[in-house]
Amino acid sequence: EIVLTQSPGTLSLSPGERATLSCRASQSVSSSYLAWYQQKPGQAPRLLIYGASSRATAIPDRFSGSGSGTDFTLTISRLEPEDFAVYYCHLESTFGGGTKVEIK
Amino acid sequence: EVQLVESGGGLVKPGGSLRLSCAASGFTFSSYSMNWVRQAPGKGLEWVSSISGSSSYIYYADSVKGRFTISRDNAKTSLYLQMNSLRAEDTAVYYCARARNDYYGSGHSVWGQGTLVTVSS
Numbered sequence: 001e002i003v004l005t006q007s008p009g010t011l012s013l014s015p016g017e018r019a020t021l022s023c024r025a026s027q028s029v030s031s032s033y034l035a036w037y038q039q040k041p042g043q044a045p046r047l048l049i050y051g052a053s054s055r056a057t058a059i060p061d062r063f064s065g066s067g068s069g070t071d072f073t074l075t076i077s078r079l080e081p082e083d084f085a086v087y088y089c090h091l092e093s094t095f096g097g098g099t100k101v102e103i104k
Numbered sequence: 105e106v107q108l109v110e111s112g113g114g115l116v117k118p119g120g121s122l123r124l125s126c127a128a129s130g131f132t133f134s135s136y137s138m139n140w141v142r143q144a145p146g147k148g149l150e151w152v153s154s155i156s157g158s159s160s161y162i163y164y165a166d167s168v169k170g171r172f173t174i175s176r177d178n179a180k181t182s183l184y185l186q187m188n189s190l191r192a193e194d195t196a197v198y199y200c201a202r203a204r205n206d207y208y209g210s211g212h213s214v215w216g217q218g219t220l221v222t223v224s225s
Binding site: 091097 | 154
């Protein structure tokens, strides 16, 4: 069974800064099925990225995904106030543990 | 408008049963794989089960295999999760989620608002 490990657990940044979130798979995986979600308190998750690097509908271009093999990255180029949330990577039947992006 | 609306959650005793429903609208339901994903209070997301558009392919997490049954009725554009032999660790918000296409692992592009299941005596 593939395990997805996200790091860091918490990222403390200021608005306008760049956020880099990591998702590492326990074995090499197909990037075709690697997705990223954003979840805010009391809300359902929202799909940001699918296929490791394709933005979902209506997702701002400050969100980008990259990676292959075992290492994947979600980058938020300049944090907006609404971007502070928890982010999860996902591959088929497995979710990562999440990274909380909080205001510094 | 594409929409998923879950129902059927509530308080149930350990060992009891519950059936969740998810009513879909705004898209061709039979063309998409559907999924159940849960989130225990204060915890992360956990994939529970998936079913393909024609019900030909069904998958379960090991944690629920043999206790939960996923099904769908394409005529009623509805998804179901029959949960038996419930345990305290099944307590969670259960989300219905639509895949991007008819492969369950393609990414969940549409989510319902979730329904809370609490297993407690």
